[in-house]
Amino acid sequence: MNVLFTTLRQTIGSVRLLWLIYGITLVLGLLVALPFYNTLKIEDQNSLAFLNLLDGFDYTVFSDFMHRSGRTISPLMSVGRWLGILYVFLSIFFAGGILLRFSQPNTKFNGEMFWQGCTHYLARFLRLFGVTLLFVLVGAGLWLVVGSLVGISLSDTLTERGLFWIGAGFFTLFALTATLLLCIGDYAKVLMFREDGHNAFRAFGQAGRLVMRNLGQTYGLYWLLILLGTGLFGLYFLLDEAVLMSGWLTILIMFLIQQTLIFARVSLKVWWLGTAYNSYQTLPKPTPASRSTSLVEPATEPDENTPLTALEL
Known part of the structure; x- marks a missing residue:
């Protein structure tokens, strides 16, 4: 907890x-x-039905609108999906700069150093993302496959409640396995950063041994921050129910609350990666990867004015 x-x-x-x-x-x-807003403004044709959405989601209004204007909205939905992929890429891109920041906690934030750290580790972190995704699909996805097979085989003997609890049980196993693998992936980032490793499979294996030997100090803290983020979402939904968006003032209030939640989510992601970095320094280390250069552990503590290239980037 001190970490x-x-x-x-x-x-x-x-x-x-x-x-x-x-x-x-x-x-x-x-x-x-x-x-999206401009398109909706054109397609709503001054309909008052959309005012019903201010008090909560109305499926009837949504389905009628999509039936009439689905062709216009579909391209924007596609852009939204691509934006989601871009967000994933940016989270990988930012990881190197964030870890570099936590490796120099006593210096002022330097934008140029941050961007250089992002680009320097991008290629290896992309490879690590592919490895992590592979393990999540195979390791965690296996529970969904087994759960589906069990549900199908018992569908004639169990009630709907029984099938629900079987599905919930296997989904819980899926969630626990997926989050464990994602936690290992984050520690693999730290390991590759600290040891200047390039082999994503080796780093993932070493991080896996590190996490499994120290579940409380690694996976436990990971779940603690997950629960904190879930609590923030729960608080937002409570505020959403309490604040009825009946005018521009209440809409502005909810917008500010939403942006505060987004800022909190960004802070939680940075906080977690920094926690993994600091935890790694206190835990018994796995067999180190061979390192050819030194970025974050030079012979002397880096000065805030020293360019990153001088640290053998």
Whole structure:
């Protein structure tokens, strides 16, 4: 827990980094939101039915609108899906810069150093993402396949409630396995960063041994931040129920609450990666990967004015 609070102080001290990532997220969201809003404004044809959506989701209004204007909205939905892929890419891209920031906690945030850290580790972190995704699809997806087969084989003997609990049980196993593998993937990032490793499979295996030997200090903290993020979503839904969007003032209030939640999510992601970095330094290390260069552990502590290239980037 000391690591968690130490990293929280470092995260709060990196507020410029948080605003930078949040700003990029906001701009990308507006690239889709503004055309989507303009299209909706044209397609609603001044219908008052959309006012019903201010008090909550109305499936009838949604289905009628999609039946009439689905062809116009579909391209924007496709852009939204591509934007989701871009968000995943950016999370991988930012990881190197975030880890570089936490490796130098006593220096001021340097934008140039951050971008160089992002680009320097991008290729190896993309390979690691592919390895992590492979393990998630095979390891965690196996539970969904087995659950489906069990449900089909018992469909004639169990009630709907029994089938529901079987499905819930296998989905829980899927969620636990997937989050464990994602946690291992994040520690593999830290390992590749600290040891300057390039082999994604080797790093994932070493990180897996590290996490499994220290579940409470690694996976436990990972789930703690997941629950914290879930609590923030629960709080948002409670506020959404309490604040009825009946005018521009209440709409503005909910917009500010939504943006606060997005900023909190960005902070949680940075906080977690920093927690993994600091935890790695205190845990018994796996067999280190061979390192050819040194980025974050030079002979002397780096000066904030020293360019990243001078640290053998």
